Amino acid sequence: MDTAYFLQQLINGVTLGSVYGLIAIGYTMVYGIIGMINFAHGDIFMVGAFIALISFILFALTSIALPIVLLLTLLIAMVFTACYGWTVEKLAYKPLRKSFRLAPLISALGMSIVLQNYVQAAQGARIKTLQPVIQGGFTFMEDTGFTVSLSYLQIFIILVTIVLMAVFTLLITRTALGRAQRACEQDRTMTALMGINVDRTISITFIIGSSLASVAGMMFVMYYGVIDFYIGFLAGIKAFTAAVLGGIGSIPGAMLGGLLIGLIEVFWSGYISIEYKDIAAFTVLVVVLIFYPTGFLGKPDIEKV
């Protein structure tokens, strides 16, 4: 019974960690390239969840096969949410790029409120529900008295996350675009003098971050079945915690941090107390930062002359 229970928590934790990890990448990439915390990112995730929900509801009226519905919803959510992320950057951050450091931060808080209120006005304040899209799964260890279940949905979430993370890691490490992004992180002036369009590179970073967050949103609505305009707040803060825990600015760090936060939260609820699950992640963060001030995989600030 004990191993079975543990195994179940592990499965749930990895699933939740996937969602946090996908959101955390957006925080970490934006921080890496322009050194700001995009407080509106959690709300971009929420917008992604709504777009996925609407897409699922519309497809439910058709007789398109499930795998195609999943794929199309994924694409629709990514494309539309990317447009939101891109617009937010253009409207709220780009005009402030040469301003004082705190300006885009305040503007981000403003964008967060704008997005929440926009969705609240457009979709209503009440929770929205989604019928399970993927049902069924495997069960095992039934003889121990506690049945461990691994649903197809969980497999889907974990697989999609792994694939996307692999693709985007390749993108950052292997392509000219990724190289330009890393160059921007270190010295934007010099990057521009290499003939690289820095503004465009920053825009693309927002597009990538937003589309990954939208996938997290899609997973979230499929997994929990309920969303409202406010889900971006808590999920955003936890994903941000994940990014800091892993080392903000580091993409593998964001993935690791996401996984850890997911596991911590689930194990805390499973073994300690479900009421206080939301503070678990933050407590661990504080403890970790005492010993690793730049997070697990973060690098110390480079000095700019």
Place this chain on the structure above:
Amino acid sequence: MTTKLLDVENLTMKFGGLVAIDDLSFSAAKDQITSIIGPNGAGKTTVFNCLTGFYKATAGSMFLNKENERLNLKKFSDFKVAQKAGVARTFQNIRLFPQMSVLENLMVAQHNKLMDASGFTILGLFNASSFVNKEKEAVEISKYWLDIIGLTHRADDDAGDLPYGDQRKLEIVRAMCINPHLLCLDEPAAGLNAKESAELNKLLLFIKNEKKTGILLIEHDMSVVMEISDHVVVLNYGKKIFQGSAKETKNSPAVIEAYLGTEE
């Protein structure tokens, strides 16, 4: 007669009441090294900042003559200075990408052609042959330059870990990887020892002779200036006080006075 690559005409740059450049005119030729010298604060770096769009000149004009077009440099700023006008520059202090490898520093400079070949990254992700070939070509070009400055064995080390002198050289060849028409170097010999300065001279002469790239050189190290300059422009308080060959400059009373001050 050599062809003029750069024409600076009546350039003036004021910061409030301070006239940093005062009605400056000079030309730089395509296959020559043109040095700009002058005491501290003479306005040398400000000339570069005007040329590369960092400052908007108060008055005057700057033209870059390519094969069959004459570009007004005032119209270029930000990334277009390198991408469209083909002007590369370095700064007085070293500005490599310290946490990227030596090779990657040179690859970043070749970004635009790679980006085109990668069909906006999408093809790059799928390892399309057009991208793979271009990437290979860019690596070859990078290795070519690393070989010239003798850093092939350090290609995969972080640029920030190189000794100072090697960082200077890497910065210059990185600028060359943009494939520029005009290379503007701001005090590349600063902080180099005699042996390193000699190597720098060799590199700059190679760039001039083999790559036919025009070089605009700001330098305090007279061993560099006198040895390799074809043409020297001397500034003092923003004004051009002399121009001529290296030898003429060395013997000019006006230049000596600007550097040593008058005895009065």
